[in-house]
Amino acid sequence: MSTLKAVRGTRDLLPPETALWNRIEATARTVFARYNFGEIRTPIFEDTALFARGVGEETDIVSKEMYTWEDRARAQSEKTQTLTLRPENTAGVVRAYIEHKLGETGQLQKLYYIGPQFRRERPQKGRYRQFSQIGAEVIGPPSSGSESPLRDAEVLDMLASLLDELGISGWTLHINSVGSSADRARYNETLRAALIPLAPQMCVDCQRRAVTNPLRVLDCKIPEDQPIIETLPKIVDSLDEESKNHFAAVTAALDMAGVPYTRNHRLVRGLDYYTRTTFEFTHGGLGAQNALLGGGRYDGLSEAIGGPKAPGIGFAMGEDRLVLTLQALDTLVAEKGHAYIAPLGEGMNPAALALARELRRAGLTVELGEGSFRLKKSFETAEKVSRRIVILGEDELASGILTVKDFATGTQTKVPRAELAAVLAAPANA
RNA sequence: GCGGCCUUAGUUCAGCGGCAGAACGCCUGACUGUGGCUCAGGAUGUCGCGGGUUCGAUCCCCGCAGGCCGCCCCA
Structure with missing residues (x-):
């Protein structure tokens, strides 16, 4: 099929x-x-x-x-x-x-x-x-x-x-x-008349246009015809x-x-x-x-x-x-999201969704990872789509202090959950 | 509607009448919670579709479809 x-x-x-x-x-x-x-x-x-x-x-x-x-x-x-x-x-x-x-x-x-x-x-x-x-x-x-x-x-x-x-x-x-429209009709006839002696010296397309649609002769792109076209009457004189x-x-x-x-x-x-x-x-x-x-x-x-x-x-x-x-002009710059949440282990998935929901409701663009991923894979994926990665493991969940790494600077910080949205919303640290 | 060129992996493209290729990307491992570099391995696919020629066609021929370029026209 x-x-x-x-x-x-x-x-x-x-x-x-x-x-x-x-x-x-x-x-x-x-x-x-x-x-x-x-x-x-x-x-x-x-x-x-x-x-x-x-x-x-x-x-x-x-x-x-x-x-x-x-x-x-x-x-x-x-x-x-x-x-x-x-x-x-x-x-x-x-x-x-x-x-x-x-x-x-x-x-x-x-x-x-x-x-x-x-x-x-x-x-x-x-x-x-x-x-x-x-x-x-x-x-x-x-x-x-x-x-x-x-x-x-x-x-x-x-x-x-x-x-x-x-x-x-x-x-x-x-x-x-x-x-x-009367001006244009008048010009069309003026042009048609002017083209009668000139058309034989022009390209085959123009020879055809001179009869079928004289106005289109003006659009001709053939270099040899340009000097001839310049001599044709201008529409401004028919207005x-x-x-x-x-x-x-x-x-x-x-x-x-x-x-x-x-x-x-x-x-x-x-x-x-x-x-x-x-x-x-x-x-x-x-x-x-x-x-x-x-x-x-x-x-x-x-x-x-x-x-x-x-x-x-x-x-x-x-x-x-x-x-x-x-x-x-190459003006297209792919926008990256604020953060990628990397749950460590599938057991962290529900907590990761809860965190993502919290951040998204705060107006951030968040990509949610998957606990079965090895951390290496999470980093590689996160770097492509987000400006920062947030690691959510047992320790982070228990303490309420999250691990955040900034891809632009490579620096890693510990951020209390209450301050997380504000930190992620900030532009990359220099 | 007319003419020319093109169509091979996810992408960009080589290739040749006799086992289907490269680079990038992707997957796995070296490396149980720290990526980008490196190394080792892996999967790519109706070679646009349909006919024909041939022992054998991705390759040659014909038709069709699609893309691009030009004509026409227009945004």
Whole structure:
């Protein structure tokens, strides 16, 4: 019988790696809280129509990467429904915003989420079929200030602070404006026309893109094509005055706040709902999947899925990629517990449990040994998982004076039971 | 969805058409309540799965699966 394995593109996360995941999530929650974001949890599956209308029917995500199935009807009278595992979370958040009439509060909604997303792509490093995103959205009626360029700058400032706090050094923030959807359509045609005479000199991929999706030519990584791409019209020249001014206000705020960024005329993101400001934080250590996070403004998304006018801006960070980056930077230090209790002889086991319970209730991390172990084995095991070892034998139990050895210093002391928790809680003696 | 490389012990990896290997880790002992060093010994396993060629396949061939790299796309 063949053994069952995690399905392609999914994986188990085990200790100690999960400690890193928890640290990332805890840091994100802390930073988001400082900016007054609250958590939202939306369902992992939604009506397929939400993604088709929100993300865009023509995008790769919707047209070929979604896990979609027909949910069977419970009764003759009930229609079957097409459901989809969420491939991203922004559409779900906006759906919830509309459904719960959050716009009626008149207040700006600042929501963050952490959770799994699903896309059926060919897996590779930093790209999985189930992956986790940490994201946030700022959305509200125009009267709440949701359209303000200050919101864009604040989100970018928050992200820069979060990455710094996580200890991710060497990131680059790329920003651009893709304007209104009309601006983008106009630019697409400008680009297509400009490429007609140039494409024959470019790589085969670009020759294809020039016809199928001109915007993607800007992403080409072939060195020979770069000088040609530099000569292409820039999207900024296709923007209307309002979008230009909005973008100028975003960069002015970033300059004043001291958030470093790179103006990237070639940053064109793939989801249909993006308007005006778009951005990406990249990191060199990730290979082809070098985007740590991406996001942008989506002023028309709510209306696209049947809601009121509700401009917004948001982002999604690839949590798996944050983990990869931090692992490459070697910032993972395994935390050792406070103490390992070594009972001498199986007869000491019950007393050892009682002692462990006492210390754990005092808030210490305690590993409980086993009386059948020889002391040598207890020491070897203890050294791997704990900062100190506590020996519990007949003498210690009778006298109430325990033997404690500190692995960092190699010093051994006798400690009365009443003082034990305090001694173990103290940092290693120098 | 396309192309390339890869898959052998718990881990990292050698290897060869003829008994399955190293290092690290693990277990036992030297050493009954003091580890880390040392020494002596021990267990590792469907050589990814399924076919084929062959007297004989872990090795050669084909298919499949999974991983990695690139394309596509994206977080």
